[in-house]
Amino acid sequence: MARTPGCDKSGLRKGTWTPEEDEKLKAYVTRYGCWNWRQLPKFAGLQRCGKSCRLRWLNYLRPNIKRGDYSKEEEETIIRLHEKLGNRWSAIAAELPGRTDNEVKNHWHTNLKKRFNHNPLEPKEHKRDTSSKDKEDPPLILVSQPASSDQFSSITKDESSNKACDADSGNFWAEPFFCDNFNINTLDSSGYEFAEFPFLCGEMDFYHQLDGFYF
DNA sequence: AATAGCCGCAACCGCCCCATA
DNA sequence: ATATGGGGCGGTTGCGGCTAT
Numbered sequence: 001m002a003r004t005p006g007c008d009k010s011g012l013r014k015g016t017w018t019p020e021e022d023e024k025l026k027a028y029v030t031r032y033g034c035w036n037w038r039q040l041p042k043f044a045g046l047q048r049c050g051k052s053c054r055l056r057w058l059n060y061l062r063p064n065i066k067r068g069d070y071s072k073e074e075e076e077t078i079i080r081l082h083e084k085l086g087n088r089w090s091a092i093a094a095e096l097p098g099r100t101d102n103e104v105k106n107h108w109h110t111n112l113k114k115r116f117n118h119n120p121l122e123p124k125e126h127k128r129d130t131s132s133k134d135k136e137d138p139p140l141i142l143v144s145q146p147a148s149s150d151q152f153s154s155i156t157k158d159e160s161s162n163k164a165c166d167a168d169s170g171n172f173w174a175e176p177f178f179c180d181n182f183n184i185n186t187l188d189s190s191g192y193e194f195a196e197f198p199f200l201c202g203e204m205d206f207y208h209q210l211d212g213f214y215f
Numbered sequence: 216a217a218t219a220g221c222c223g224c225a226a227c228c229g230c231c232c233c234a235t236a
Numbered sequence: 237a238t239a240t241g242g243g244g245c246g247g248t249t250g251c252g253g254c255t256a257t
Contacts, residue, residue, distance in 0.1 A: 014227075016251090038242065054243075055226065090245060101245070106224050 013047045017056055021046055025053055026061045059100045066098025070107060078104060078112060 013021075028044035034057065037050035046053060059065075070078075074096055081092040089101040089108075096104060 016225075036242080049227095050242085051228090051244095052226075058244095059225075087246065102225080105246075110223055 011047065012049050012052075014052070017060075021048070022056070022061060025057060029057055029061070055102075059102045062100075064098055065100065067103075070111075074099070075107075075112060078108060082108065082112075 017025075024044050024046055028040065032043075034040060034054070037054040039050070040046075041048045041050055041053050044053070048056075077095055078092055081095060085091050087105075089105040093099050093101040093104045
């Protein structure tokens with residue numbers, strides 16, 4: 001499933017994230033936010049590149065991530081938007097609360113594409129894979145159903161981790177990040193999310209301009 | 216019970232866009 | 237106008253688990 005741990009030539013770790021790394025990243029981002037993905041791993045004590053941290057956070061550790069089976073409505077939405085937008089997974093994922101572009105993309109490639117390739121309504125410009133093995137899969141039948149809220153709160157495969165996310169997600173997105181030296185009064189009086197304050201990271205004292213304070 | 220092949224998905228890679236100097 | 241750095245995005249890879257034989 002995941003790639004085996006390894007290191008690239010610069011000594012940065014690659015491959016599967018360990019629970020310890022997850023904890024470090026989650027703790028740091030929760031506390032300080034993602035002010036700079038490239039610098040972040042250094043201060044968070046991670047031997048990872050910034051991109052890897054960003055991906056891990058956005059696709060796995062971020063609060064309110066919904067995992068597990070897709071509802072019919074979600075699949076319908078993906079298919080409808082894919083028909084309209086093509087492979088713009090981030091735009092499609094934006095319409096599916098709790099789903100990430102990576103997850104939507106994976107779901108498309110592993111489930112929906114096989115079925116949807118047989119749907120004559122699919123625009124040809126988006127059709128990429130017409131391999132013969134797909135012929136055994138039944139075409140996807142779109143059925144409109146009234147949306148029910150419980151269909152959007154599917155049980156996750158990793159319920160324990162999701163609960164952990166839910167526990168601290170309550171006010172996560174609505175509240176600013178605080179650290180030891182942060183004073184809410186330093187927020188720009190205009191209301192724009194901007195703050196400038198010192199971080200204390202280990203023995204280093206930095207000034208960071210934190211933009212996008214509320215994410 | 217063994218094993219070969221398939222599938223799902225986390226993670227990496229490289230390109231592109233945008234902001235800033 | 238150009239260079240540079242950072243973030244975002246889509247395509248692809250490859251391992252582990254599952255299933256069929």
